[in-house]
Amino acid sequence: MEITRLSPDDEAGCTEAVALKSAGLKLDCPEMLEPTARGFANMLRYGWDMEPEYAYLAREADGTAVGLLAVGVNTYDNTNQIWVDVDVHPDHRGRGVGSALIEYAEGFARELGRDTIGYGCIDLPKADAFARRHGFVQKAVEVNRRQDLTGLDYGVVQRLYDDAVAASTAYELTKLTGPLPEELLEDMVTLTASINDAPKDDLDMEDDVYSPERLRAYEEAQSRSDHTVYRVIAREKSTGALAGHTVISVERERPHIGEQHDTAVDRAHRGHRLGALVKSAMLLWLREAEPALTQVDTWNAESNNHMISINEQLNYRIIARILAYQKKL
Template identity: 75%
Template sequence: MEITRLSPDDEVGCAEAVAVDSAGWKLDRPEMLQHTPKSFANMLRYGWDMVPPQAYLAREEGIPVGLLTIEVPRYDNTNQTWLDVKVHPDHRGRGIGSELLAYGENMTRELGRDVVGFGGLDLPKAEAFAARHGFEQKAIEVNRRQDLAGLDWDIVQRLYDEAVAASTAYELVTLTGALPDDMLEGMVAVTESINDAPKDDLDIEDDVFTPERLRAYEEAQEKSDRTLYRVIARAKETGELAGHTVVAVEQERPHIGEQHDTAVSRDHRGHRLGALLKSAMLLRLREAEPALTQIDTWNAESNNHMIGINEQLNYKIVSRFLIYQKSV
C-alpha cells in the first residue's frame, strides 16, 4: 500500500479522497454532511483558522482505498494531534485502517507530541477498532440538524419575544463577515467563554484566543467560500460585548449552513441571551439566505443547556460520535 500526502492543488487526489470518504458515510451514516472536492481542497488550504490539517491518501495498485487526516493544533494543546481514518467499504477488514492509524501515530511522535485523539461513529465496529488500538473513550459529541423547511416560525418568534423581554439591558448587533476593529478585543473575551462548555473526560487545555486568531478564522472562512453571519449581544449601559452566535453558509451549496459558535460571557448569563441570539439569527437568515434549508450543529452530549435551546428550534440528532484519546 502506498500512502502519499495530498496537496490542495491536486484536483484528482482531492476528488479521490472525497470518493473514499463519501463511500464510507453512505454506508455507515448517509445523513452526514459530506465534503465536495472543492470544500475538501479548501480545508487543506485554510483549515478552520489558517491552520490546515494534513491528509494522506492510501492507494493499492493505483486504486484509492483509505484516507488519513491529521489535525495538528498550533494555538493550544500543542502536545496533541487528532486523527481521522476512513477506509473505502470495498476494502475494509484487511488492516488498512490499522496501518493508516499507525502512520498517524508515528507522525505524532515525530512531531514531538504525545497524545492522540480519535473520533468515531457510535457503532460497534468503530468502538471495537478504537479499543483494539488502545484508545479510551473520553467524551460523546452529538451532531444535530435543523430542518428549516419544517421549522415552526411562530415558535421561533415566540422564543425571540420572550428572550427580548428577559434581556432588556442588552441590544443586538448583526454583522456579515469580518468584525469591525473596535469590536475585536471584546470578542476575544466572548469567544473564550466557549471554554465553559463541557469537556467531559477529555485531556485538553482551554482554547486560547487572540485578535490574530479571530482574524485568521475570518480569513479561512472567507477563502473557503463561506459567508459568516453574526449576531452579537451588547450591554446597553456599558457597551460590553456579552455573547454571540455565528452561522456560516456555504456559497457552493447555499442550502447548507453550519452553526460555528454560540457563547455567552460568564458575567452576562441568566438573561436568556442564548435563546435571544439563536432565535434572532434564524429570523435574520430567513431573510438573508432564502435557499438555506438546513443548519448543522455539534454539542457535547452533556451540554444540556444548549441542547435544550436547540430542541426547541427543531434540531434533530443526525449522529453520535464517541471521542477517544491515548498517549503515544
C-alpha cells in the same frame, strides 16, 4: 500499500478522497453531510482558522485509493496533541488499512514531538472495537444535530425571540457579516473564549487560546473557503460590554447548507436568556438574508444540556453520535 500526503492542488486526489469518504458515510451514517472536493481542498489549504489540515491517501499497488487519514495539528493551543480521522472504503475493510493509517498517524505525532492522539468515529460497535483495539480510551460523546429550516415553525422562533427579549431588556443586538470591526476585536476575543465553559467531559484538553490574530485568521479562512459568516452579538446597553454571540457560516458552493459555529454567553451575563435571544434572532435574520438556506448542522457535547434544550426548541434532530477518544503515546 503506499501512504502519501495529499496536496490541495491535486484535484483528482481530492475527488478520490471525497468519494472514498462518501462511500463510507453512505454505509455507516447516510444522513451525515458529505464533503465536496472543493471544500475538502480548502480544509487542506486554510483549515478552520488558517491551520491547514493534513490528509494522506492509502493506495494499493494498482493505484486504487482504499483509505484516507486526515490530521489536525493545533498550533494555537493543546500543542501536545494531534486529532485524526480515519476512513476506509467499505470494499476494503477488514484488511488492515485502518490499522496502517493509525500506525502512520502515531509516527507523524512522534515526529512532531506530540504525545497524545485524539480520534473520533461514528458510534458503531465495529468502530468502537477498532479504537479500543488500538489503545484509545473513550473520553466524550459529540452529537451532530441538523435543523430543517423547511419544516421550522417560525411562529415558535418568534415566540422564543419575544420571550428572550422580555428577559434581556438590558441588552441590545448587533448583526454583522464579514470581518469584525476593529473596535470590537479585543472584546470579541474575551467573548469567544467563553466557549471554554462548554463541557469537555473527560477529554484531556487545555482551554482554547484566542487572540485578535486568531479571530482574523478564522475570518480569513472562512472567506477564502467561500463561506459567508453571520454573527449576532448581544451587548449590554449600560456598559457596552459584549455579553453573548452566535455565528453561522453559509456555504456559497452549496447555499442551502449552513453550519453553526460558536454560540457562547459570557459568564457575567448568564441568566438573561441571551443564548435563546441570539440564536432566535439569527434564524429570523437568515430567513430573509439567505432564502436558499434549508439546513444548519451543529455539534455539541452530549452532556451540554443547556444548549441542547435550546436547539430542541428550534427543530434540530440528531443525525449522528461521534465517540471521541484519546491515546497517550
